[in-house]
Amino acid sequence: MSLLVAQDLHKSFGKTHALEGAGLTIRAGEIVAVMGPSGSGKSTLLHCIAGILPPDSGVVRYGDRELTSMSDRERSELRRTDFGFVFQFGQLVPELTCLENVALPLRLSGMKRKDAERAAKDWMAKLEVDGVADQRPGETSGGQGQRVAIARALVTAPKVIFADEPTGALDSLNGERVMHLLTSAARETGAAVVLVTHEARVAAYSDREVVVRDGKARDVEFVR
Numbered sequence: 001m002s003l004l005v006a007q008d009l010h011k012s013f014g015k016t017h018a019l020e021g022a023g024l025t026i027r028a029g030e031i032v033a034v035m036g037p038s039g040s041g042k043s044t045l046l047h048c049i050a051g052i053l054p055p056d057s058g059v060v061r062y063g064d065r066e067l068t069s070m071s072d073r074e075r076s077e078l079r080r081t082d083f084g085f086v087f088q089f090g091q092l093v094p095e096l097t098c099l100e101n102v103a104l105p106l107r108l109s110g111m112k113r114k115d116a117e118r119a120a121k122d123w124m125a126k127l128e129v130d131g132v133a134d135q136r137p138g139e140t141s142g143g144q145g146q147r148v149a150i151a152r153a154l155v156t157a158p159k160v161i162f163a164d165e166p167t168g169a170l171d172s173l174n175g176e177r178v179m180h181l182l183t184s185a186a187r188e189t190g191a192a193v194v195l196v197t198h199e200a201r202v203a204a205y206s207d208r209e210v211v212v213r214d215g216k217a218r219d220v221e222f223v224r
């Protein structure tokens, strides 16, 4: 079943045509790697399909709803309820402890502190970072920080996790560990993962690869 469908996306930044007719289909629960050379438009595509960046033209559908015709407010609400995000540098709130960071999305949706922190602790244990619960992000290693960020992305049980170079700042051993934990957690919850990477080693964790060249995405059916 198609969960997220993007058709004929165009996006320019001044004279730079980042996307020129890109399309993509993500099915429920699948892990898709978006690959391609630097500057080909991978991040722009991810931001457009995740409702972070409005395309200049083209359509993005999520289930039976059209992201591209929603108001900013509806799109933010959808991102909060249905999507999770992991970026290259975790993007945790530095003033909060790791536990508070993971609990934050639940607190923002109105959950009581105690319940939110209990759920956050469970996810931190699954990602093997419960040991840094009381530390601030600046006091953890890069790999721990990324695993905390993944716990935060998963805590709301999103339908889709968008990950942009989640292992980009890690050494290969930590990168493998993060990918293993991210993909097994996603498989456990049934979340789809859209993973931007330029590393074949990272893409090897996906079910399927999509290659972006010159702002156009081409599906490569490659089921492992």
Ligand SMILES: Nc1ncnc2c1ncn2[C@@H]1O[C@H](COP(=O)(O)OP(=O)(O)OP(=O)(O)O)[C@@H](O)[C@H]1O
Binding pocket: 013, 016, 017, 018, 036, 037, 038, 039, 040, 041, 042, 043, 044, 045, 198
């Ligand atoms: N906010 C922006 N302002 C101006 N130009 C941008 C912006 N974001 C992206 N671009 C340009 O759009 C093109 C596509 O960028 P994008 O970041 O999507 O590529 P990418 O494939 O993710 O690259 P990389 O692998 O290097 O991260 C590039 O030429 C980039 O310079």
